[in-house]
Amino acid sequence: MLILIAAFYVVVSVAAYITYAVDKKAAIRKRRRVSEKSLHLLSLAGGWPGAWLAQQHLRHKTQKTPFRLVYWLTVALNLAILWGVVSLFDSFSR
Template sequence: MIPSLFIYLVLINILGYLFMRIDKKRAIKHQYRISERTLWTIAILFGALGLYIGMKTFRHKTKHATFKYGLPVLTLLELGIVLYGINV
């Protein structure tokens, strides 16, 4: 894998994880929240795994069907794309 691509994947997933953490803390404190649109944008930009791990770790957005089912599906799709890209 191209080193810069690997670095990008690591960083976008760390960002997704951190955004879930930040949004959970803001939800608890009844503060201004990170929009679902922003979270999905990160997920679509290959950060779905980080968001999914954050969702499970912080028990955040687990009642939202779009996150509960969508993030695992998107994670598998992105994983398949990355693995296919490595083998080509």
């Protein structure tokens, strides 16, 4: 089960990184942007490691304090959900 969870996080993180890159390129070119809601939903779904890497490597969404606060909230919520899921499966496997 842990391998499946890790694989899921990798896939969603890659998707988040790519989405941040697309948004960064759109911002530079003054084109239609990816909504912040979509970026936060990706983080909440487990893509927060990829989102964090994108923020650092692409220097994207690092200055907007309200965005960063919601981002860290999605990280905390995701980790709480992950803990609950792992605990639930652990209790069934005993």
